[in-house]
Amino acid sequence: MTALWSTDELRAATGGSLDAEVAVTGVSIDTRTIAAGDLFVALRDARDGHDFVADALARGAAAALVDRDPPGAAADAPLLRVADTLAGLTALGAAARERSDAVFVGVTGSVGKTTTKEMLRVALAAFGTTHAAAASYNNHWGVPLTLARLPRDAAFAVIEMGMNNRGEIAPLARLARPRIGVITNLGSAHVGRLGSEEAIAEEKGDIIAGIAPGGALVLPADSRFAARLAARAREAGLDVLTHGEAPGADARLLSYDGADDGGRAEILLGGERIGVTLAAPGRHVALNACAVLGAVAALGLSPRIAASALPAFGASAGRGRRTRIAVAGGDALLIDDSYNASPPSIRAGLAVLGAQAAGRRIAALGDMRELGEDGAAIHASLAPDAAATCDLVFCCGDLMGHLYRALPNVKRGAHCADSSALAPVLKAALRPGDAVLVKGSLGSRMAVVVAALTEGAAA
Template sequence: MSALWTSAEIAASVAGQASSDFAATGVSIDSRSLESGDLFIALQGPTFDGHDFAAAALQHGASGALIHRRPANLPANAPVIEVIDTMKALEDLGRAARARTEAKVAAVTGSVGKTSTKEALRSVLSLFAPTFASAGNLNNQWGAPLSLSRMPRDTRYGVFELGMNHAGEISPLSQMVRPHVAIITAVEPVHIEFFASVEEIADAKAEIFDGLMPGGAAVLPFDNPHFDRLEAKARRMGARILTFGAKEGAWARLIDCQILPDGNEVTAEVGGKRLRYRMAAPGKHLALNSVAVLAAAFAFELDLDQALPGLTAVRALKGRGKREHLRIPGGDIELIDEGYNASPASVRAALNLLGTLPTAFGGRRIAVLGDMRELGAAAPQLHRDLAPDLTAAKVDLAFLVGPHMRGLYDLLPDTMKGAHRAASDEMVQPLIGALKAGDTVLIKGSLGTRMAPLVEAVRSLGSGAGERTGNGQ
């Protein structure tokens, strides 16, 4: 691999002192996932200190280490760059990566759908030129500069996800990324525990415009109740406004979405141009976000007809709607893995899809839902409010995990009640004992509720019979 950074370039970017010459093919802040050739940046956090792992990182193949203190076990001849503060150095390296490229850059934020929208936009842009996008959900104060620092110098399009759970967090990230196009997927009561109102969440999302490049475009959710608030901030920052939605009046409009077992058949109108295309993953919310992606492509002055194959190629990620067929004694079951995270909006989207699609093997619809986190005083009611969605989705049995889900469980008809448990590990046996051949099992919950063990328990029931696409939320 060609060098991403030389030690001289790194030292100049971060005002550091290099002990020797070396070249890095990647950048890492985690010695456990580090790849050979990476620059290891030793960050110091409230509960860990990366300097304690610098020597191990070098032993595992790191080309060099960026440090602000020298650990006792680090060899005297170790290839290092010493700085005053490694966190600031990471930010400086991200800024240097952004400054040295001529790439057109998009930034994506929103209460739901950030990662799936980012991946769809990455897929579209990569059809036209070398494209780089942040991995997974590396979208916070560490993830955003780390992602920037990994961007190759010859990148033509960059796509970065920006996240937050407090006000004031997106603004510095946007000013670091400096997007030409800024997308807000939605504003919903996510992380409401840290805000006085959803309006404040809208204002926090609108911080993405603080770093918008001159003449840049804002892609905004026309159907959202807080659209006017977002638009006002975007206009104050000089943005060109492109709206997307399903309602009449949206500049990029979802006209129709036929949801099929293996994807969507979509009709949209973008800037007056009628488009029909196929998506590999089913769900109206994904179709809606695909229209936002096309609006971003238009803002980059790309041919929309040539962009459409990029939407067809996008598949669901692990924990974000990945669907699997599993063979068990007596037949098959379908597992829908949504265990990565959850909010009221994303749970509703997942339940809607569960109810819209025919069950793969003609059996029951099983919903396994875990507590949604960071909802503050509104949490009990927001959980209870999901009862109509379970009914509308034609759920046969619901298995609910966490203290807040107790209120929802009590509202359900007896025939729908599978079990309620305070923790996910207590739910393994009730869930596994209830499953039958033919069932479709949706598992969704916030990361802190630990739904992954339930996913693995279901997966361990039988052998894989193939992967299907999913909703990718």
């Protein structure tokens, strides 16, 4: 196997010192998933990664990137010493980007980033080796990590970019330098931090900062900020393609026929009607496919070939994965959409739940975060959607209490303080034939509910 990073390359990229000769085949920040030959990066987050360096080396790591002496490490341990590990990782990512001949696509947006990134991974693989993050690695350490892992022979790279505060997208975009930037959609996620949807649109539009003149921005035609973002892109010397359902969208969703486990979409692009079969359910997935085909067209590749590859895309854990779970007397369907939530994504999830052929349709919802002073009203505003699609709604968290109280009594399952309290209540309430959607912001820890339900999963 060709080394991803040699000793000389590690030194040159980071400006660090490394006394050993190593051949690094991967980059890791987590000893739980580390593989032999990895460079372990000792980042500081909830815990200090330096405390895990000795364990990483014992598990086969080729070297560790550190900015202090790690406890328990041997005196001759292969340590790449730098002034700051996050800066070192960022420098490594920048060096990987500099040496790569891959075509880069950047993805941002209020919701649908990871789904669109994964769909692009599948679509672009039809044209060449494609690299993308293994998970939602879209922040100040996730983007450098994704770049640092970039294989030397990659033909395409898909880089997801997220934010929590103003001013975070532009530096990520400048680091990744995509040829094509994709904005999935624009909504109210993080409005509590940025103050307005206008500010969110401007922040997402900052992906333009990393796209060189001659590249392209693929943006949502259905957004009220589309014209403003298009003007910004053209002023920067970029081409503009739009996606969505609005008349005149370059990649326009003409129709969607949904089923329990997928759907069929027809997309108009370049004067051609392109049929797309999707193995993940929901109209929102079809709209993501419009963005994907728009990006493929912007690259000068065949959208039809990309569309023929998309049936291989399926929903992942925490993002709509469907699992049969054991319940008393039989089994039920779990739709695990627990990774994150915003008002549009909860409505989309409820629509998917409502389309299921099931005995009862049950939603388990945790708080949406970072919605600011309107958070209570926004949660309550979901009641009509929940009542129309669900037989029962279970909620946890203070904010979801507003939704729960806005529901008709007949639709109320239970309201609990947190996900740990909700899990056993929900599990006891499920019957054979039910379909249950689990969704909430990451901070609501709805994965706790999923873990409780999947103990003894049937399939």
